Every structure is written in C-alpha cells, then in structure tokens.
Amino acid sequence: MAVAAALTLLLAACGDDGGGSMSAGGRAEITVAALPLTDSAALYLARDRGLFKKEGLDVTIQPVQQSIQALPALAKGQVDVIASANYVTFLQADEKGTLDLRILAEGVRVAPHMMDVLVPKDSDIKSVADLAGKKVAVNILNNIQSLTLNAILDARGVGRPVYRQIPFPQMGPALERDQVDAVHAVEPFDSAIQGELKARVLLDAGSAPVRSLPISGYVTTKKFAAGHAKEAAAFRRAIEAASKIAAQDPGAVREELPKYTKVTADQAGSIGLPAYPAATDAAQLRRLTELMKKQGLLKTAVDPATLLVK
Incomplete structure (x- = not known):
C-alpha cells in the first residue's frame, strides 16, 4: 500500500x-x-x-x-x-x-532459467508430478506465471498446483516459513532465493512448450x-x-x-x-x-x- x-x-x-x-x-x-x-x-x-x-x-x-x-x-x-x-x-x-x-x-x-520453480533444499517434492495440489507462490494470480507453468504441466500430463499470490520480494521468506511448498520466481529473485536459502530448482519454468x-x-x-x-x-x-x-x-x-x-x-x-x-x-x-x-x-x-x- x-x-x-x-x-x-x-x-x-x-x-x-x-x-x-x-x-x-x-x-x-x-x-x-x-x-x-x-x-x-x-x-x-x-x-x-x-x-x-x-x-x-x-x-x-x-x-x-x-x-x-x-x-x-x-x-x-x-x-x-x-x-x-x-x-x-x-x-x-x-x-x-x-x-x-x-x-x-x-x-x-521466455528463455531457459529466466524463471524457475524452487523448493526448499530438504523438500519432499522431488519431481514435477509432486507439485499437484501443492501451494505454489506466484506474483499475481491467473497471470503469466500460472499460465506458463500450467502449459508445461499440461504438456507433461501432470496435475496442477494451488497458486498463492505473494510478491516477488516476499517469496523467499514465505518459502523459508513453509507458507508455501514452492515458489515460481523470476530473475533476479530466482538467483537470490537460491543463494540465500539454498533452494533447489525443481523445474526450469522457461522450458518447452513456453520457450520463446x-x-x-x-x-x-x-x-x-x-x-x-x-x-x-x-x-x-x-x-x-x-x-x-x-x-x-x-x-x-x-x-x-x-x-x-x-x-x-x-x-x-x-x-x-x-x-x-x-x-x-x-x-x-x-x-x-x-x-x-x-x-x-x-x-x-x-x-x-x-x-x-x-
């Protein structure tokens, strides 16, 4: 505000x-x-x-x-x-x-790894299929992040997550406090979260079919x-x-x-x-x-x- x-x-x-x-x-x-x-x-x-x-x-x-x-x-x-x-x-x-x-x-x-889906380093989420039903942070609901991630998941035949709206600067703290299971982060927040929390890249959110x-x-x-x-x-x-x-x-x-x-x-x-x-x-x-x-x-x-x- x-x-x-x-x-x-x-x-x-x-x-x-x-x-x-x-x-x-x-x-x-x-x-x-x-x-x-x-x-x-x-x-x-x-x-x-x-x-x-x-x-x-x-x-x-x-x-x-x-x-x-x-x-x-x-x-x-x-x-x-x-x-x-x-x-x-x-x-x-x-x-x-x-x-x-x-x-x-x-x-x-969209280019490779300009945005990633990140999970805590010790997360039980091991594969993209594990995202089904899990809470994933996006900057704005029903927007480019969920649009592209849904397209990737649909192409792989796996279920979709539940999206939570969290501004990019707050995604790291939300992941650290277990408020969400994963975050869909774009650069420069992507690298910052990986560096600060040792978060693990679960998915290159710039992959097919949304590349370019x-x-x-x-x-x-x-x-x-x-x-x-x-x-x-x-x-x-x-x-x-x-x-x-x-x-x-x-x-x-x-x-x-x-x-x-x-x-x-x-x-x-x-x-x-x-x-x-x-x-x-x-x-x-x-x-x-x-x-x-x-x-x-x-x-x-x-x-x-x-x-x-x-």
Missing part, C-alpha cells in the same frame, strides 16, 4: 496530459513506469546509451513493484508508457474495456499512440535498438542490472536472462493470446496485429 501511495503522489505531479510537453532541451517528454526486473533492461540501456536523446526524447522512468499498479495511471494519461508490462494483465484490461491497449514494442520472451513465448512489453494507450505518433515511433525505435544491443551483448545487460535493481555485480554475472527480441512479432504474440484463450484468461480470440503501434 505504501508503494502504491507513493506512486500515486509521484504520478499526480505528472498531470493528466502525458507526453505533450517539451523539455528544456527541446525534446519531447515521455514518462515511463517500470519494474526493477531484467525485463526492463532495454529501457535503461536506451537511457544510459543516449538512444532516447538520439530520437529527440526526454524519458523519465518511475519505478513500480507491479506493472498492474500503474495501469490506472496509464488509463488516465498520468504515465505514457509502462515498461515490462506483463501482457496477460493488459490484454485482459483491453478485453474488459478498462484500457484501450496499444503495444509499442516487445520487452522479453512473449511475456512482457512496452505498452501505451490508443489515445497516446494516436495523439503522439511521432514520439511513440521514436520510443519504439530506441527500445528496439537497445533490445538489439541486449540480444547481441548479454554483458551489457549484466552491467546495467546493478544500476536499477538490487542485484549485485557478482549476481548479475550469473543470473538467467530472458530473450530480448529486436522487433515485435505478431505471430509470436499470437502464441500467447491463443494460450490465454485456451486457459480461459481471454474470453474471445485476439489478433495481436491490431494492437501494434506501427
């Missing part, structure tokens, strides 16, 4: 017209809400390597702990873009009519995309250029992580990184929407191509 309250105060100072002003240097101002995750690496690379300035943009980054916290601010125009926005939440909001969603650029896709599945991106509203088409296109170009750097040089991401997350330089050198696509692919996004429809997270089929900002 404290984080949400602080975010509200920060965003209130931004006014309601996001993206319409110019900085003292004559650059268009864009406000971006972002999570301190590996998903946001391209955003920070674009900032620190001058890619936004090259495109004539002055980007302000406001950290949040869950992308869903910034959804009301995005809908009201108090922020212009949400980075590392999990697609499930925003596609559902679009379907419900609470947000007129547009996707500016892909963020990350798009899971987060840079999203905005139809109103912003239409009213600030030039700025939106410039932002997309900067992010795609930064994503290309991230894909070709993982070391650049590892160097960037300690600047905006709690990951140390030593930890950054070994954590599992997601895949950073250099361009947005509607066909890959369709894999996600079809999986959401199959698991009941979308009521109707969605053509992602209609949501992409050109």
Whole structure:
C-alpha cells in the first residue's frame, strides 16, 4: 500500500496530459513506469546509451513493484508508457474495456532459467508430478506465471498446483516459513532465493512448450499512440535498438542490472536472462493470446496485429 501511495503522489505531479510537453532541451517528454526486473533492461540501456536523446526524447522512468499498479495511471494519461508490462494483465484490461491497449514494442520472451520453480533444499517434492495440489507462490494470480507453468504441466500430463499470490520480494521468506511448498520466481529473485536459502530448482519454468513465448512489453494507450505518433515511433525505435544491443551483448545487460535493481555485480554475472527480441512479432504474440484463450484468461480470440503501434 505504501508503494502504491507513493506512486500515486509521484504520478499526480505528472498531470493528466502525458507526453505533450517539451523539455528544456527541446525534446519531447515521455514518462515511463517500470519494474526493477531484467525485463526492463532495454529501457535503461536506451537511457544510459543516449538512444532516447538520439530520437529527440526526454524519458523519465518511475519505478513500480507491479506493472498492474500503474495501469490506472496509464488509463488516465498520468504515465505514457509502462515498461515490462506483463501482457496477460493488459490484454485482459483491453478485453474488459478498462484500457484501450496499444503495444509499442516487445520487452522479453521466455528463455531457459529466466524463471524457475524452487523448493526448499530438504523438500519432499522431488519431481514435477509432486507439485499437484501443492501451494505454489506466484506474483499475481491467473497471470503469466500460472499460465506458463500450467502449459508445461499440461504438456507433461501432470496435475496442477494451488497458486498463492505473494510478491516477488516476499517469496523467499514465505518459502523459508513453509507458507508455501514452492515458489515460481523470476530473475533476479530466482538467483537470490537460491543463494540465500539454498533452494533447489525443481523445474526450469522457461522450458518447452513456453520457450520463446512473449511475456512482457512496452505498452501505451490508443489515445497516446494516436495523439503522439511521432514520439511513440521514436520510443519504439530506441527500445528496439537497445533490445538489439541486449540480444547481441548479454554483458551489457549484466552491467546495467546493478544500476536499477538490487542485484549485485557478482549476481548479475550469473543470473538467467530472458530473450530480448529486436522487433515485435505478431505471430509470436499470437502464441500467447491463443494460450490465454485456451486457459480461459481471454474470453474471445485476439489478433495481436491490431494492437501494434506501427
């Protein structure tokens, strides 16, 4: 609640017209809400390597702990873009009519060990099949973590667990106190829990059939995309250029992580990184929407191509 309250105060100072002003240097101002995750690496690379300035943009980054916290601010125009926005939440909001969603650029896709299912080192859970009926922590219920884990379990023909909503920073303590049987953790929390608790990797949650599945991106509203088409296109170009750097040089991401997350330089050198696509692919996004429809997270089929900002 404290984080949400602080975010509200920060965003209130931004006014309601996001993206319409110019900085003292004559650059268009864009406000971006972002999570301190590996998903946001391209955003920070674009900032620190001058890619936004090259495109004539002055980007302000406001950290949040869950992308869903910034959804009301995005809908009201108090922020212009949400980075590392999990697609499930925003596609559902679009379907419900609470947000007129547009996707500016892909963020990350699933890669090996960018997220894992962890159990205590002395846990009786020895195989994936043992997860059936067990309590597994996820950051948000009925979202990308349960969606992808369910797909993996269904493909292996084993039963599903019972999900418990626990924020990433609290997953380690919850596992240590036996409040849950396992946690579905993403980096950098994944490596931190393994290091601090000697937790055991039960399952690579980036394995087939969800490998390379798009899971987060840079999203905005139809109103912003239409009213600030030039700025939106410039932002997309900067992010795609930064994503290309991230894909070709993982070391650049590892160097960037300690600047905006709690990951140390030593930890950054070994954590599992997601895949950073250099361009947005509607066909890959369709894999996600079809999986959401199959698991009941979308009521109707969605053509992602209609949501992409050109």
